[in-house]
Amino acid sequence: MPDLVVSQGRSHQRVSTAYRRRYRRGVALFALFAFPNLALIAVFAYWPVLENVYLSLTSWDFISPAPLFIGLENYIQxxxxGTFLGVLRITLIWVVVVVGVCLVxxxxxxxxxxxxxxGTTVVTGIVFTPHVIAGAAIAAVWLFIFDQNYGLARVxxxxxGLSSPAWTTDASWALPALIIVSIWKGVGFVSIVYLAGMQGMPSDVLEAARxxxxxxxxxxxxxxxxxLSPTTFFLVITQTISAFQAFDIIAVMTGGGPASATTTLSWFIYDQAFNRSNVGYSAAAGTVMFVILMCITVLQFRFVERRVHY
Known part of the structure; x- marks a missing residue:
């Protein structure tokens, strides 16, 4: 009987040792494949965010040898x-209208x-095409369409019996013009994603309802x-982030003007850094934009996802 107990103990020990070896090999294999990706993400994603947070606490103009640490002065300013609060208001209008209209x-x-x-296939391709065209090229085309003297909108x-407005030089029309162009560019992608969601629905459920x-x-x-709620949830997140980051159309068509009428947060960040050489202030605005996007994403996952039917 004691020999049997000893034999069972040794067998259990061998199994435990073999399990630990397999576990270590699995961990090593995971690290081998995951570490390069994690290193790239850390270097090119997380490190720039941390560096931007540091710059937001400094004053720098690209010329001084080193940034001057000033603490929270950029955020207080x-x-x-009123200028920055106006930028946030314009950004909110831009995001809500563009994302909402694109989804509908x-x-x-x-x-x-x-x-x-x-002809549905052809029309689908035509609607989707603007999504794959560079925003700068689309903006150049729409500048011609909105031209007061020669544009197609004038017709x-x-x-x-009306005269065409000064779309890109009138403060009342510039933001609507950019919103129209952004919707025209983004609605094709949204429709294709929704179409894919509709085609993946169980036909027996639809037939039973009929x-x-x-x-x-x-x-x-x-x-x-x-x-379609999972598809809508995905689109709300991706389109919101995309709308916050919109830059090329604004840069080509209005440059944030006239009189800051189309200065969204993304353009404000660029303008402060590269036109006004106010790097610390620009980094602070970039940090605010990062926090806003993080909060929106967390809130969507926290509350909106509850109403998603998978």
């Missing part, structure tokens, strides 16, 4: 400045494309929309 138009177009009407206004007497609106509102 920002949040007591995107799901409407996706519903239309899912009907498989003649539409003249047809109803057999129960659901009309098209009831089918869309009570079946399709809830099933």
């Amino acid at each position: 920002m949040f007591t400045s 138009l995107g799901i409407a177009l996706a519903s239309l494309f899912s009907m498989k009407l003649p 539409v206004f003249n047809a109803v 057999l129960d007497g659901a009309n098209r609106w009831q089918l869309f509102r009570r079946i399709i929309l809830p099933l």
Whole structure:
């Protein structure tokens, strides 16, 4: 009996040793494949964020040998400045309108494309094309469309007896002009993602709803929309981040003007750093933008995801 106990103990020890070896090999293999990626993320993603936070606590003009540490003065100046608060207001309008309209138009177009009407494939490609074109090229085309004297928009206004407004030089029209262009560029991507979500829906659920007497609106509102909630959740996050980071269209069409009417947070960061050589102030604005995006993302995952039906 004692020999049996000893034998079982040795067998258990060998199994435990073999398990530990396999575990160490698994950890080593994971580290081998994961470490290069983690190192790249740390160097090119997290380190620039930390460096930007440090610069936000300094005053620097690209010329001085080293940044001068000034603590929270940049943040105090920002949040007591009417200019920066105005930039936040314009950014909020920009993000809410662009993201909201893109989602509504995107799901409407996706519903239309899912009907498989003649020519749908061609129209789908046409709608998606602006998404893959560089924003600077799109902005250059729309500058011609919005031209008061020669643009195509002038023809539409003249047809109803009105004169074309100064789209990019009038403070009242500049922001709407940029919003129109941004929506035109982004709605194709949103519609394609929604279309993919619709095509992946279980056909038996839709057919059962039709057999129960659901009309098209009831089918869309009570079946399709809830099933598309993961797609909507994904699009809200990605399109919000994209809208906050919008830069190329603004740079080409208005340059933040006229009179800061189109100065969003992304353009403000660029303008302070490279046009005004106020690097610390620009870094502080960049840190604020990072915090805003983090808070929006956390809130969306915390509250919005609860209403997502997977």
